[in-house]
Amino acid sequence: MTDILPLPPGSTVGIIGGGQLGRMLCQAAAQLGLNTLVLDPDETGPAAQICTRFIAGAYDDRQALQELADRSDVVTFEFENVPVEAIKDLQEKIPVRPNARALEISQDRLIEKTFLNEIGLSTAPFTNIESCGELEKAIAEIGTPSLLKTRRFGYDGKGQVRIDGIGAVHDAHNEIGHAPAILEAMIPFEREVSVIAVRGLYGEIVNYDVVENHHRNGILHTSTVPADISTETTEAAKMIARTLITALDYVGVLAVELFQTGSTLLVNEFAPRVHNSGHWTLDACAISQFENHIRAICGWPLGAADRHSDALMTNLIGREVDRWEALAQQPSTALHLYGKAEARPGRKMGHVTQIAPRTGSV
């Protein structure tokens, strides 16, 4: 481990998690002449195939984490369900960026939304649910339709149930296994947008352009940039991201998902990591979200987040990846495949980004 900053080329970036986000972080690090050391239980995963070195181990395996600390110059993570205790221990030994606090807040919807409100950012109304009785009471307050969401471990639409009337309360509470949860008002919105922000080691911030997201079966289907929103709303969305990333004293890439209606923006959630809705930056910007995350955590100057092209990113879920040959023929399209052997339903296998000459002044 070196104390020199910025970490010079030849330094090693430790990455917890070996999925496609880890893979694309490895590619960005390699472009900058940095080595990567990935920790993941699966030796055949997307990042394991291309990292410089690999440690096979669970995310909370003390020996594996010690090895990661010993052999890296900085550590980051590619998903938000890393055990917070592991990160806290690691922070005693080596710089971990972003910090454990951002991770901890993002892991629990109740803590996350409470924090967002505390720093002045609006969310849909929500309330803590610890029992079926509390759920009944909350529905009386918040009304229906509403969403019952587990506080922890939700992703890609998992761990949430829509409630359309008071009669569905027991079934809904059963469905989430009586886990600690929140009930959230289901706010009709025009569109979901997201902002990718990056904060450097010295507090500087850059924002990528605001993206419009569409989901299918709870999983992100497409991201389009620029989003079809006004300049004022765009600036407001970026300001929300700046407020949040600063309040968290965060280093690296942070993604914020927002519900937009007219000029109203409600924060849905944030992810303390590179994000699927920022994949378009690989092909439409000189510096991608992955490269800027690596730059930030290594204390490098950030790259500008300007886009040179408009973009439409489409995820390839499960067997959709079987169309790779046709997709490879689509004009102005970059194909990204993640090296996953088995195309299970709901699994993110790759994505394509179609670029077009830049429009607008955003």
Place this chain on the structure above:
Amino acid sequence: MTDILPLPPGSTVGIIGGGQLGRMLCQAAAQLGLNTLVLDPDETGPAAQICTRFIAGAYDDRQALQELADRSDVVTFEFENVPVEAIKDLQEKIPVRPNARALEISQDRLIEKTFLNEIGLSTAPFTNIESCGELEKAIAEIGTPSLLKTRRFGYDGKGQVRIDGIGAVHDAHNEIGHAPAILEAMIPFEREVSVIAVRGLYGEIVNYDVVENHHRNGILHTSTVPADISTETTEAAKMIARTLITALDYVGVLAVELFQTGSTLLVNEFAPRVHNSGHWTLDACAISQFENHIRAICGWPLGAADRHSDALMTNLIGREVDRWEALAQQPSTALHLYGKAEARPGRKMGHVTQIAPRTGSV
């Protein structure tokens, strides 16, 4: 090894040579979900750090080549001084793309220029030199200034001497160690340009835009696209590349260097591989030269060679790489470092590409 074409994601591309070109081929293959297996004597080289698997061995090590054949689905090479015999042997066992013939022709300046003339492409006048006496006679014919170039193993200005008068003949012949050589007329030209062409497995061809190159100390310094030449000359340059790549029955990326004066184009040389003057395609095109080489040799559809931006690529030679931190702050600039530990003089350590909104209709 599989016979299926196109080679599906998950297949393995074998690469002979582990330098920066091999490294960037590995990155392109990874993006497409393909694995890479690199053969190189140096286990710490640029490609070794990021390939999926690595074989340490000399380029003509029979056992290493056998292993490469056994574990790959197709084999390519990243430099033109691979022993032709090794490639010919390998071709018996596994598809090697491009073919040994293109490699063989490119390795010998006499054979190369003779071939170019035979297929109707113009070069500077040249003549075969096997002795000091022949050199004297050739100078009387071709005149001075002229260039004495070894037939084999020349690169980055190595293996060539400028001759300004008949008195310098003996020194010049000594300087190249009496190696088999050619004498070439030194034609004054306006600029050196190059064209990167790609030919797919079924004969389809795409051409990247014509690039203007500037050298320093015999090493490529900058490549600028578009080149400041007329549309007619651009089309003529592309036609030369098409003629050559077809005549060689070539699969993959081929680079052609041309001397341009007005509407006259003379072929200087070609390289049967991805090329330094095509690095700008990584940042100014949806599909780079590296990706199109991988697509071609795997029997995939080629990507269009359109550029979305203008570009200026600058090589970082030797200690120039020490400026990495300042370069990382330059707007609209992508920095690429090759993971080489030691910045020896003349060594290519990385490159930067500055992009700008696309101009012209080329």
